[in-house]
Amino acid sequence: MKDRPLRTSVVGSYPFPAWLESCSGRLDExxxxxxxxxxxxxxxxxxxxxxxxxxxxxxxxEQTRFDFNLSFYGHLEGxxxxxxxPRKWGPPAHDQRGKxxxxxxxxAPGGLGTVAEFNRLKRLAPAGHPLKxxxxxxxxxxxxxxxxxxxxxxxxxxxxxxxxxxxELECLVDAGCEEVCVDEPSMSCYGYREDTSxxxxxxxxxxxxxxxxxxxxxxxxxxxxxxxxxxxxxYDPLFPDFLDLHVDExxxxxxxxxxxxxxxxxxVAKRMDVAVGVIxxxxxxxxxxxxxxxxxxxxxxxxxxxxLVFAPDCGLSQTARWAAQQKLCNMVEGVxxxxxxx
Numbered sequence: 001m002k003d004r005p006l007r008t009s010v011v012g013s014y015p016f017p018a019w020l021e022s023c024s025g026r027l028d029e030x031x032x033x034x035x036x037x038x039x040x041x042x043x044x045x046x047x048x049x050x051x052x053x054x055x056x057x058x059x060x061x062e063q064t065r066f067d068f069n070l071s072f073y074g075h076l077e078g079x080x081x082x083x084x085x086p087r088k089w090g091p092p093a094h095d096q097r098g099k100x101x102x103x104x105x106x107x108a109p110g111g112l113g114t115v116a117e118f119n120r121l122k123r124l125a126p127a128g129h130p131l132k133x134x135x136x137x138x139x140x141x142x143x144x145x146x147x148x149x150x151x152x153x154x155x156x157x158x159x160x161x162x163x164x165x166x167x168e169l170e171c172l173v174d175a176g177c178e179e180v181c182v183d184e185p186s187m188s189c190y191g192y193r194e195d196t197s198x199x200x201x202x203x204x205x206x207x208x209x210x211x212x213x214x215x216x217x218x219x220x221x222x223x224x225x226x227x228x229x230x231x232x233x234x235y236d237p238l239f240p241d242f243l244d245l246h247v248d249e250x251x252x253x254x255x256x257x258x259x260x261x262x263x264x265x266x267x268v269a270k271r272m273d274v275a276v277g278v279i280x281x282x283x284x285x286x287x288x289x290x291x292x293x294x295x296x297x298x299x300x301x302x303x304x305x306x307x308l309v310f311a312p313d314c315g316l317s318q319t320a321r322w323a324a325q326q327k328l329c330n331m332v333e334g335v336x337x338x339x340x341x342x
Contacts, residue, residue, distance in 0.1 A: 003130070005305035006296065006339045007056045008332050009275060011219050011251065012134030012181060013315030014046040014061030015324050039064045044124050049321075053328035054336070057130045057179065060121040062317065064113075072136060075112045076164075078104035079145065092226035102148040106160040112168045115175050122176065132217070133177050134315075135169060137184035138162040139202055162206055170209045181217040181251070182207060185314075188220035188238060189231030196241040204246045211246050217275070218245060221253040224281060224314045235261050243271050251275035253313040255295075256282050262298065269303035277313030278334075279327045284319075286326045292334025305342055310335050 016024070020042045027035060046061025065071040073079060082098040118133050125131055138161035142154050151157050165182075172180055187199045207216050220238070223230035235252065242250070250268050254260075254277045268274040278295050279287060292310075299308055310331060316324040 004056065004339075005308065005342060006335050007273075007309045008054070008335050009057040009132065009309050009311045010050065010055060010059055010328070011311060011313075011315045012059050012062050012132070012183065013065075013317035014049065014059070014063070015316055015319060015321040016063065017042055017045055017321070020063065040120065040124065043120055047121070047125050049325055050328065051126070051129075053325070054332040055328065057132050058125065059132050059134065060117055060124075062117075062134065062315070064117055064120075072112050072141060073100055073144065075108050075110060077107045077109065078102055078150070079106070093228055094223065094225050094230045097144065097225065099144050099146045101146045102150055102157065104150060106151075106157070106164065108164045108168075111171060112164070114168055115171050118172055118175055118177050130179060131177070132179040132181055133172055134181040134183055134219070135165060135172070137182045137187070137203060137206055137218075138165050139199065140184050140186040141165070143186050158202060162202065166206050166209055169207060173210045173214045177214060179215040179217065180210065181219055182247075183219045185219065185221045185223060188235070189222055191242075192232040192234065192237040196238055200241050200244050204244075207246055215249065216247045217249040217251060218247050219251040219314070221251075221277070221314045222257075224318050226318060229256070229282070233257055235264055239264065239267065243267065245272075247272055249273040249275050249309060251277065251309075251311060253277045255280040255287075255313050259295065259298070263302055265299060265308075266302035269307040273307050273309055274303055275309035275311050278310050279312035279331050281312050281314045281316055281319045281324075281327075284323055286323060287330055287334075289330045289334040289337065292331050293337050296335055296338045300338075305339070 023038060042063035043060045046063050050058040079100040079102050082100045085096045085098050087096050114133055114135055121131055138158045141161050142157040145157050147153055147157060169180060222233045250272055265274045276299050278292055
């Protein structure tokens with residue numbers, strides 16, 4: 001259960017230090033020990049920034065991933081890795097992301113790598129501090145795959161990925177992870193045109209092995225590739241079905257959408273904790289503590305403090321580190337000011 005009212009958290013990713021961005025493009029120049037040292041150093045930096053901000057829950061910043069989900073494909077058997085972007089010129093957008101063609105049965109005999117990430121986080125973080133790991137859900141993971149001849153469509157790919165991710169979640173919890181966020185932004189992006197009850201069934205089967213064993217969160221947003229959203233940015237089509245998700249915490253992007261549909265958090269809070277995105281990761285306006293206070297107070301009109309969590313809209317990997325640092329510090333300061341008045 002949540003340990004305090006108006007909890008502060010993050011979604012998962014954090015900006016890479018500049019040196020890591022430089023080194024990641026030429027890893028062939030480094031040995032295995034060098035790379036391990038880089039991974040530890042970058043994770044320690046992400047942890048340090050989050051602790052200095054005063055967050056109640058921290059992550060490893062996903063410092064050893066290329067993206068919140070891209071690195072997972074490297075653990076899969078049955079796909080041909082696609083390194084080329086289909087469009088290299090013009091404004092950055094989601095159609096610049098290549099897809100991997102499936103040529104065999106999907107499998108991940110060595111797991112998806114999150115247990116090693118969690119063990120590193122646990123080793124480097126202060127003992128006793130709440131830690132969270134993020135894992136992309138099967139529907140979101142299926143979006144970067146081309147079915148080929150083995151699987152007929154995206155739904156079949158999703159079903160093939162589901163047991164692999166289900167096993168990864170169980171392994172994480174067995175390793176001692178007490179809070180897991182299953183990221184399914186594709187469900188929120190396409191829920192307006194798909195069967196939302198089918199999404200709920202997929203999600204619930206994915207997490208069924210860890211229900212009651214860890215705090216389960218899910219992150220719903222509308223995309224953040226190079227600071228750009230994608231999809232129909234309304235939550236209304238997702239409900240009431242998404243109230244049946246087997247989660248302890250449901251995260252909703254709000255700041256970038258000017259807090260549209262904020263009243264919806266009241267319905268969510270009747271079933272589970274609701275994490276409200278109060279930091280716009282797509283904007284370089286650094287929200288002041290006073291601005292955060294105002295939004296926290298607005299949330300309290302719809303949901304009780306013991307049900308509320310506050311976080312950025314999405315992962316911070318697409319935001320410059322200087323802005324991410326200040327945004328997190330101001331978020332915690334603003335939330336703390338309201339908590340003191342409760």
